[in-house]
Amino acid sequence: MTSPVDVTILADLLRRAAQTEILPRFRRLGSNDVRAKTEATDLVTEADEQAERLIKAEVSTLWPEALFIGEESVAADPALLHRLQGADLAVIVDPVDGTFNFASGVPAFGVMASVVVKGETVAGIIFDPMGDDWVLAEKGGGAWLRRPDGEALRLSVAIPVALEEMVGMASTGYLPNGKRAEIMGNLAKVRFLTNYRCAAHEYRTFAGGHVHYLMYNKLMPWDHLAGTLISQEAGAYAKRFDGSPYLPHHIDGGLLITPDKASWELLRREVFTV
The missing domain is CATH 3.40.190.80 (D-Maltodextrin-Binding Protein; domain 2)
Incomplete structure (x- = not known):
């Protein structure tokens, strides 16, 4: 199934958000740039909020018919999450997955997005800002590691073991x-x-x-x-x-x-x- 959202464009948007809003703040967060949400280990940073703001604005321009659901948008408006089930098209984003690591200076965090069409996930993207590459898939098209120079490697799960x-x-x-x-x-x-x-x-x-x-x-x-x-x-x-x-x-x-x-x-x- 081909996603109605161009996966290459969305993947590049995640990379641009990381380069613009996330990486410049890594290990440079001030005391006012990190806040707890539901508990001490559930954090949000200035990088999360600014990256989601950038991605949301671009998605709204490129695919205005899509419902945008971001982790920080739902934190501000929980009712937004309930609109996903009935949406014809939705783009779901985690601007900084692994925020605890990011805020702690641990280089294990990512930017994720998925595309949902009438209740079915049809595309998924995980960008690694530190490695500068994506793992992505469209339904029916296999899973791929893609690098900015266009190199692509098909992925396969492990062989089962005892x-x-x-x-x-x-x-x-x-x-x-x-x-x-x-x-x-x-x-x-x-x-x-x-x-x-x-x-x-x-x-x-x-x-x-x-x-x-x-x-x-x-x-x-x-x-x-x-x-x-x-x-x-x-x-x-x-x-x-x-x-x-x-x-x-x-x-x-x-x-x-x-x-x-x-x-x-x-x-x-x-x-x-x-």
């Missing part, structure tokens, strides 16, 4: 009370667990074939739509915990992504018993 050999990433902070300890104990069954505090880089790592699973419980569209589509286009099996498809309007129900269905069922049964 449970005790699996290496992956899980975000356990939003698991239900009483379940976190159980699942953390279950994770002793796999070879390795990590968490970058940055979904952008976790999805890039998975789609590149370097890890065997991703798990998230809280689902916000700017965090997961782009990465899930990219993962699926790289060959992944992605479902919510109940086995249903992950759709753009979902904000809960968990998400487990693996190289194949058998790995998904094994991890769901043995580890992620939510």
Whole structure:
């Protein structure tokens, strides 16, 4: 499926926002440039807000018919999120994914965007400002690593392995009370667990074939739509915990992504018993 939004133009816009509003502020944030939102680890910076403002203005000019949903726009107006399910066309943006890392001076953050048409994700882009390249996908067109010089490399998920050999990433902070300890104990069954505090880089790592699973419980569209589509286009099996498809309007129900269905069922049964 071809996206009605030109993915190349949108990808270049994310890069320009990073170069203009994000990178100049990296490790240069003042005390008034960082604020907590819902808790001490949920941060917003001047870079987030200015980058989203730039992207939103350009999207409104290039695709005026599109509903624009940005993480910071929804923080200011939560009702905006409910318009996504009924939108004919929407562009969803996370201006700085991994804000905690960015504010801490850790070079693991990204800029993400997805395109949704009538309730279906048709394009996803993850830009790495530090590496200056994109991982992107259009539905049905595969997942690609693209560099500014035009070089492109097709991505593929890892070859499935036994449970005790699996290496992956899980975000356990939003698991239900009483379940976190159980699942953390279950994770002793796999070879390795990590968490970058940055979904952008976790999805890039998975789609590149370097890890065997991703798990998230809280689902916000700017965090997961782009990465899930990219993962699926790289060959992944992605479902919510109940086995249903992950759709753009979902904000809960968990998400487990693996190289194949058998790995998904094994991890769901043995580890992620939510």
